Amino acid sequence: MRRRILGRSFRNRKARLALAMLSVVLGASLVAALVNLSLDIPQKASSQLRAYGANILVLPAAPPGSDVAYIPESGLGYLEGADLAPSIVGYTPYLYGQVEIDGQRVVLAGVRLDTVARTSPWWRVTGGGVWEVGSGMGAVVGAQVAEKLQLALDREFSVKYGNNIRTFRVAGIVSTGAAEESQVFVDLKAAQELMALEGKVGLVQVSALTGPRPLSQLSQLIEQGMPGVEARVMGQIASAEARVLGKVQLLMALVAALILIASGLVILSTMTTTLLERTTEIGLMKALGASDLRVAELFGAEIGIIAAGSGVVGYLLGYMIALFIGRQVFASSVSPRPAAFLVTLASAILVTLVGSTPPLRRAMKIDPALTLRGE
Amino acid sequence: MITADLALEVKGLTKFYGERVCALDHVSLSVRRGEWIAIMGPSGSGKTTFLNIISCLDRPSQGEVLVNGKDITRLTREELTRFRRETVGLVFQQFHLIPYLNAVENVMLAQYFHSMADEAEARQALERVGLGGRVHHLPSQLSGGEQQRVCLARALINSPGLLLADEPTGNLDKANEDLVMRIFQERRREGYTIIMVTHDPEIAGMADRIVRFDHGHVVAETHNQVAEATRA
Structure with a gap:
């Protein structure tokens, strides 16, 4: 039944959820690109040094x-x-x-x-x-x-x-x-x-x-x-390059962090609007006997799907960005890294959770008697 | 004293909103198992507050409320939720169906929160209210009367001891009102205890007893000899 509720709910609010996902995908893709490049740049740089002979x-x-x-x-x-x-x-x-x-x-x-x-x-x-x-x-x-x-x-x-x-x-x-x-x-x-x-x-x-x-x-x-x-x-030269790379990575990390914060705010606003729209629905669920935990579970699953979906799509997009940068800057491809995937997924989940927690807590406090009366 | 054949026993029920607004003032009322009570009264007389308290959606400021012999005023929030889903079936004037779930899924929702969803059983419930052919329709594709019948099927799916309805025909035309009230009458014959808030004297006339509220007090109780005789 939970799957049915989630499926119908997603289909019913495609546009809003797409916007929420898009914002997380953007942040996650930058994280994915950053981590992929961070893990690959030093290796690429050292292989370039080796190519120098x-x-x-x-x-x-x-x-x-x-x-x-x-x-x-x-x-x-x-x-x-x-x-x-x-x-x-x-x-x-x-x-x-x-x-x-x-x-x-x-x-x-x-x-x-x-x-x-x-x-x-x-x-x-x-x-x-x-x-x-x-x-x-x-x-x-x-x-x-x-x-x-x-x-x-x-x-x-x-x-x-x-x-x-x-x-x-x-x-x-x-x-x-x-x-x-x-x-x-x-x-x-x-x-x-x-x-x-x-x-x-x-x-x-x-x-x-x-x-x-x-x-x-x-x-x-x-x-x-x-x-x-x-x-x-030449490693000494490589370490000097690594210091420069470190600064570039720091800059990328700052940009990624700012975009993730922006994504969190978009999630916060989207989820707040969504939960406001669904106040009566939540009130009804509670009136029908849904515990706070059950309501949290339903909305948590929606949030989880947004987070995981955005994490996976963000990773793929980010990997393509890293691939493009790798080809343009290092004239070689960037290898996919499991660690980058995990970091991207974790970032997407974290930002979605942080953005969703305040509206979710508000949903838990909804009084069914008041909301069903339209108050 | 707990009486075994009482579905509901309310003693000295008082409800304040804030410090000054007294919605219910020492209301006492008993409802026998299988009895149909119609609650009438002007707006603001305390009818809905009374219904919210006995359906475990609200808490009283004072007094005792015994549902099936259990004092629900002593229950915690979680216990009230559990008690509500196991004991009470709710029918609303506004139907309150989830718009993106079809008829059978709206019924299954109550099963899901109660224990486990069973689509075949939910379909049967819809067939019993005459909606066997509309199970996959969304609320927006159903008429008001049909929506109210889905609401009734949902309220009855977990076989609650107590069926509580707040103006169930308030938004229906005459034809649909008759259809819905026929279902209530069938349930009364099956032994359900029904407490219904209504403004309509004709509908109230179908109940065993009419209880009139005014300014938070029970001001009159009228026994319907005909209805009681029909039931007997």
Whole structure:
């Protein structure tokens, strides 16, 4: 009988219940999106770092500017040595310098062009990426630099560093969505000659497996084997990112909380109106012998259905939002999380319960004798 | 003293609303089992207050109300609710049917609050009041007389000892009034105790006894010899 009463009651008040559910669905969907992303963002961020290939950054220990602010290229052999053998997958040395191209200041990076494509797989290079390693002429130009200096493919351009001038040819244009787009990449040897820093590199990106040894232990080994360098685990960078993410999550949580409060108010107003409309009905139920508990049970079931229905729909909607954000921001899908479902459901139930309690308590106090007289 | 054949015994029943309004003033009245009482009186004379108290919907300020020998003035709120659903059948002037439940479901509602809903039994109850063909109609699809008959079927479904009706024909035309009153007469023959508030002398004339209220007092009691003889 309870099912019949609930079914008929729902059908009778479709529009009002739809409004109540919609408000909870909105709040719940935001909670679902937030929790799904919160659980997935750190993992996605770390997988992105892994996709970068490099997880240890080797830097000169001395402050920049001094002669020792470079790492001797000859020392890089240690990274291929037996001490680190099973762990190091590969490494790419970089030498940075500020140069002038057509009178504009640009950051030039000397890299080993044959390895950078492997350690930086997220680079999108147009123009076939003919790096011309042998001649040292080829240059990969960041998209922003190419646009600013009108450097089209195959165009030759002069690079001035101090009094040294060298000519390169655009072999590719790189898009990364990051700082690389405002840089120019040339062969390491060519950059060393241009900057008169033969045999020196500014930093080394190292790709290491995390399985055989912890990264912290590897970085210690590198510092011991290569005096004058500092080996930073990229996790430090990840933790800095995590702090930023934490702030973004806090903002999302605040917005979700505000929307949930608004949902609670909508539920409060909807349920109050509904119970006012149904005062005679409640009075009649009591006159027919329904205990307060039975009345609460009937209305509680309605509230429960609204809460659970909104929680499930909100979760599905929220998951789709998280999926969309995941694809747009991280270029990957977000995995469904049972914990996110539980948190969403709990939020929907909580907000519906809190919003429904005052009108429900009022319903319990309805005097059947008065309401049946129309008072 | 509790008399075994009394369905209702009221002694010194007084009801105040606030400090000044006295709706009932030391009312005493006894109703035998199977007796039909019509309560008449002008508006504000205390008829509905009396009915609300004996139907356990309201509490008296003073006095004793014994229904089937049990003093309901001593019951807690929960006990009153239980006593009401087990002992009393209510018929209202405004019918008070749940608008989104059909006829049989409205009857089943009383079963549901009493013990367990039984659709077959609820259908039978509707057939007994001549609504066998209207069980799936919503209240809005029924005439006033039909709605009142659903209300009667609902009041009778749990076989209460006491059938209380407040102006049951107040909203009906003559034809429907006759139909509804025929059902009351049948129930009286079956042995139900009926207490009915009415303004209509013709309907009151069907009762065994007419009790007149005025200003919270019982001012007159008239025995209907014909009705009592018919019943006998």
